[in-house]
Amino acid sequence: MDARVQRSPEEIRQARSDNPKMRERDLATQLGISEAEFVAAQCGIGVLRIEPRVNDLLSGMEPVGEVMALTRNESAVHEKIGVYDKIVTGTQNAMVLGAEIDLRIFPKVWAHGFAVEKREGDEVKRSLQFFDAAGAAVHKIHLRPASSVEAYNRLVAELESADQSQRVEIRYDAAAVETADGEQPEASVSELRERWAALTDTHQFFGMLRTLKLARQRAVRMVGSDYAWCIDRDAIVAMMNHAARDQLPIMCFVGNKGCIQIHAGPITTIKPMGPWINILDETFHMHLRLDHIQETWVVRKPTKDGHVTSVEAYDANGEMVIQFFGKRHEGVDERPDWRFLAENLPRLPALGA
Numbered sequence: 001m002d003a004r005v006q007r008s009p010e011e012i013r014q015a016r017s018d019n020p021k022m023r024e025r026d027l028a029t030q031l032g033i034s035e036a037e038f039v040a041a042q043c044g045i046g047v048l049r050i051e052p053r054v055n056d057l058l059s060g061m062e063p064v065g066e067v068m069a070l071t072r073n074e075s076a077v078h079e080k081i082g083v084y085d086k087i088v089t090g091t092q093n094a095m096v097l098g099a100e101i102d103l104r105i106f107p108k109v110w111a112h113g114f115a116v117e118k119r120e121g122d123e124v125k126r127s128l129q130f131f132d133a134a135g136a137a138v139h140k141i142h143l144r145p146a147s148s149v150e151a152y153n154r155l156v157a158e159l160e161s162a163d164q165s166q167r168v169e170i171r172y173d174a175a176a177v178e179t180a181d182g183e184q185p186e187a188s189v190s191e192l193r194e195r196w197a198a199l200t201d202t203h204q205f206f207g208m209l210r211t212l213k214l215a216r217q218r219a220v221r222m223v224g225s226d227y228a229w230c231i232d233r234d235a236i237v238a239m240m241n242h243a244a245r246d247q248l249p250i251m252c253f254v255g256n257k258g259c260i261q262i263h264a265g266p267i268t269t270i271k272p273m274g275p276w277i278n279i280l281d282e283t284f285h286m287h288l289r290l291d292h293i294q295e296t297w298v299v300r301k302p303t304k305d306g307h308v309t310s311v312e313a314y315d316a317n318g319e320m321v322i323q324f325f326g327k328r329h330e331g332v333d334e335r336p337d338w339r340f341l342a343e344n345l346p347r348l349p350a351l352g353a
Helices: 009-018 024-031 035-040 054-064 149-159 189-197 204-212 216-222 235-246 336-343
Strands: 047-050 067-072 076-082 094-097 102-105 112-120 123-131 137-143 228-231 250-255 259-265 270-273 276-280 284-289 295-301 308-314 320-326
Touching (some): 009 024, 009 035, 035 047, 035 112, 047 149, 054 094, 054 149, 067 250, 076 259, 123 149, 137 259, 189 204, 204 216, 216 295, 235 270, 235 308, 235 336, 250 284, 308 336
Antiparallel strands (some): 047 112, 076 284, 094 102, 228 295, 295 308
16 A cells, blocks of 8 residues: 555645535545544644543543544445534443443543634634544534533643644554455355354454454355345345335444444435435435445344344445344333335345355
């Protein structure tokens, strides 16, 4: 990945000036640079570099009040309006467990942070933007009209970095690049099925994959149709439309290596737009690129409360783009209406592992 394009901060700012209406992420891609490099080039011009100290950030967010939290990957964007409350800090994992904003955070992935102010007419739009070592966005927080600018300014001052340079060092961790069809695992199908059947909690799934040295999609393909089966790509749209029609409360997970963001509740407004399918509700927006989806699976995981069913979409690199469950509480069996919906989505012929 060393054949990266090198752009000076001046060149990046000129491109911004020449393309005022183009989205920053799209312009960065066009320039062949990361989004973090694009934002850093504006330091001192509406952008302040801040330290990505996740626990200090989370501890200072509740006084800011209502904001919009945004987490995305290459194919899906998840936006929730609410307050950062019910904070759980930690060095390996941190969480926000509020009624609206629900996050699972991996602080060591967060490498770069910026406080961004953009003037649009008489309005100033403020956001906190965080990126991983490769310059990809892990999480953004956008202020809203009801937000406390005073509390926001206090938090930014606390996190302000001594380094206000207009360049960032971009690092790629080659060892972290994982694809579904990479190195062949040692695990056998029988070993996978034995460990899968022994699961008592969905959170044990990641540990099982690590132990067996299996990529997630590889495991789903291997385990057998009693635990996972492939469905039509467009079945996700059918599932969302059914859930909206019946006001069936669902859980929608979108994440990247640094953050997973969750919506739990009913959905109402589903709108297609070009390759995107969108949920456009009052406090929840989700945007999904259907053309990026290579495979969609229904997956069953055993728990002590009965099995739990998810709908999972994977891209061409074997990365999970988005995941859906029926809304449930620990210690309670899965909703039968969600299970019925998931199990009756149109199936495809079995794929080989």
